Amino acid sequence: MNATLLNNKKVLITAGPTREAIDPVRYISNHSSGKMGYAIAEQFLNQGAEVVLVSGPVNISLQHPRLKTVKVNSASEMYLACCHYFENTDVAVFAAAVADYRPAKVAGQKIKKDESSFTISLIKNVDIAYEFGKIKSASQVSVGFALETNDELTHAQGKLQKKNFDMVVLNSMNDANATFGFDTNKITIVKKDLQPKEFSLKQKSEVAKDIVKEISVLLIGQYEHKELVRFE
Numbered sequence: 001m002n003a004t005l006l007n008n009k010k011v012l013i014t015a016g017p018t019r020e021a022i023d024p025v026r027y028i029s030n031h032s033s034g035k036m037g038y039a040i041a042e043q044f045l046n047q048g049a050e051v052v053l054v055s056g057p058v059n060i061s062l063q064h065p066r067l068k069t070v071k072v073n074s075a076s077e078m079y080l081a082c083c084h085y086f087e088n089t090d091v092a093v094f095a096a097a098v099a100d101y102r103p104a105k106v107a108g109q110k111i112k113k114d115e116s117s118f119t120i121s122l123i124k125n126v127d128i129a130y131e132f133g134k135i136k137s138a139s140q141v142s143v144g145f146a147l148e149t150n151d152e153l154t155h156a157q158g159k160l161q162k163k164n165f166d167m168v169v170l171n172s173m174n175d176a177n178a179t180f181g182f183d184t185n186k187i188t189i190v191k192k193d194l195q196p197k198e199f200s201l202k203q204k205s206e207v208a209k210d211i212v213k214e215i216s217v218l219l220i221g222q223y224e225h226k227e228l229v230r231f232e
């Protein structure tokens, strides 16, 4: 394989949903398939990087000699797994759809339907990207995702600042055949001090190439990326 800028770069990726237990048989989760995060992992591997994929429960499997997959369920488990790897990471991509809240108490036994109504009290989960944004070094590149229904660019720019991302991949819920479960996606890349860059609807594998290319540009900084990075 040709040497590329990403050869031996250490990449940490979160992917998929998290599951927050209610009792031993029930949980709160979301529709994330993990496809986008896994496609990004595959693209980084194609470019020679070493990847740690911290994945919530998904129906995808990816094998590669330079890939370590850490399977987790809850947001707390995802955070703890990332804590092991973040310090030695060159690039962190927070692609997981982390549940923002979890049940305040997890019942030890299956909850029975004794009452006519039932309330679950929720408490906030750790914001994984925000926590690592606080300790990120100048040489580390951090990338987040924003899935929005309205005022998309304003929200994406807000997340860029709040979570100290170098780049946000924006998805709009208003775009057909993009986001949850689809094999296609339509993104806008938002970086600090640059005009947002809109991409057309593409297969997630192609979108992953665009994302990894944009991350490479961040890594290169002042160098001309075209001569250093090859995308087949």
Ligand code: CTP
Pocket (backbone or CB within 6 Å): 014, 075, 094, 095, 096, 097, 098, 099, 100, 125, 126, 127, 128, 129, 130, 143, 144, 145, 146, 147, 159, 163
């Ligand atoms: N994220 C995370 N940990 C969380 C919540 C979000 O790491 N507990 C990451 C996601 O992986 C994504 C980014 O933060 O890269 C944006 O997540 P999102 O849920 O869209 O943003 P929030 O800041 O939680 O804002 P809101 O839900 O209010 O839109």
